[in-house]
Amino acid sequence: MMRLFFKVVLLPAMMLVSSPLQATLKIDIQKGGLNPLPIALPEFVILDANGTPIAGGDMGQRLAGVVTDDLKASGLFRPLNPSAFMQDSTSLWKTGPRFREWRLVGAEAVVSGAVRAYGGQISVDFFLHDVFQGALIGPGKRFTAPLKDWRHVGHRVADEIYIRLTNEKGYFTSRIAFVAQQGRRKWLALMDQDGANRLDLTQSENVLVLTPKFSPGGDQLFYLSYEKGPPRIFRWDLYTGRRFMEGDHQGLNATPAWSPDGGRMALTLTKDGNAEVYVKDLNNNTLTRMTQNNAIDTSPSWSPDGQQLVFNSDRAGTPQLYIMSSQGGQARRITYEGQYNAAPAWSPRGDLIAFVQGGRGKFRIAVTDPDGRRVRTLTDSWMDESPAWSPNGRVILFSRQRGDRTQLYTIDLTGHNERLVPIGDGLGGSDPSWSPLIR
């Protein structure tokens, strides 16, 4: 299991006025950040071994910076400019918030945090306050981790703030696997969801690699490689760096998709004549053919309960989305509008399917419910593709090609808050896969 060595401690509400009343501050997540919540995130104080605030480096500022960037990028929060704050971090930590002052700077929530570093470890405490209620929102919490994982700790704090104010899980402690691109060169890479800590996996200049897909545990990838000549599916164990080829069938082997329980892979093979969807049992390697027709059936994606598959097929003349039982049987067409509906990705919440909607010379990201009754187009560019969901099913990651350049973007499922994911080094990116939460 990919588990960060992480301790979480609930802190007593020491030195704080605690209210027996449940705090009522909540973000209406359905509005997708039309009214982002103003939140104050002062730099965390540095504590010595006795818990006394000391001056010592910029870790307090950097941690608050990670939390600030995460919450801001979600579109649901509006972190306030710290230069306007009236109460300093040390006083905030020692005596609790002077709520009147935080109201004056326009904050509805304020975070007080402290960090201790010792022996290669980092320990971070934080409290979240409701400014208008003058009360804590949830208990204080402590995270400890190796110092090198300090950014992860910041993301963990952001996840906590997110869940407390939205009632939904956050997604900040997650990673993105993607195909990095520089000029004509492409390689497999990993990075944190905010673009930090990029790690390049494949080194080759010449071997084409495509479509990495995280396992449900986030510890393995399926991907496509041309290293044997024709495209073949490989499995990469991220713990050990070991790789395995997942089958070697005549013709095309592509579009690996891990079932939610990790036990099966949906894929596309042409070994029986043309592109059909199959399900492979990863325990005994048996293949079950799911589709039977003379058209291209590809891009399978699992429903979160593993009971159904959504895929695209051009059996009716153009690529359209279909849903079928993962046990086999008849497929039911769900899209009828437009000439090109493809690359579906079933949300981890189960309520929506993101896909690529082609039409009028453009390829855009859209979502539909599994009945196909309510289709909404989210993006408007020339070539958007490869939608992938955040672990909480709120945000869609996709690639956007503009001219010669392809980059990664995120957008809220409401269609608001479209953002470029910074990769750094001037690199392009495509084929994103979003990991589950890494804890």
Added chain:
Amino acid sequence: MKRTGLLIVSLVSLGLLAGCGSTPKGGPDGATGTESTTTGVFTGDGSGGVGAGGALGGPALGGPPRVGSGSLDQVPMSHRISNMDAAGGAAGGEPEHIVHFDFNSSLINDEASRLLIQNARWILAHNPREVIVEGHCDERGTRDYNLALGQKRADEVKKFLVSQGLDWYRVKVITYGKERPLVFGHDEFAWAKNRRAELRIAQ
């Protein structure tokens, strides 16, 4: 990798892949491990750090495919000649190796049929060691669909060649989807050039 040593006689290859084909990386048989270097990502002790330097891994895999992996930055000379000219002017010579398709189609049109008949005759007469059909798409549409469409185009070309007398087992097929455009551009001219199947004939 056995293809490394093949003589690729396509005009395109001669013009633009010559440097690539002679790249010494991996040696003549390509059996080097450098192309399959892997990086351990997560330290296995559970501390969860993201750091480089885990086990090198994987079975010893062959080198990269040399076929069709060059970068083509301009329209190659052969494509400035129309297919008809190339075909008509090739009295006994080698025919053009590229056939084109309509958008989202794998149908072999009349022009493609004529060219493939010439190719089939040439191949039967010269008995090359290997014939590879590459299927390609333009840049529009999804990665997955284009991989399948490129496969379908190449498979259709293979079927056509076999119908002209070629041995089924001699013709190999590979799809590149939209990954290997012949022409870099984002307009109908480039797209039409890139929707294609290419014959790679190795003697």
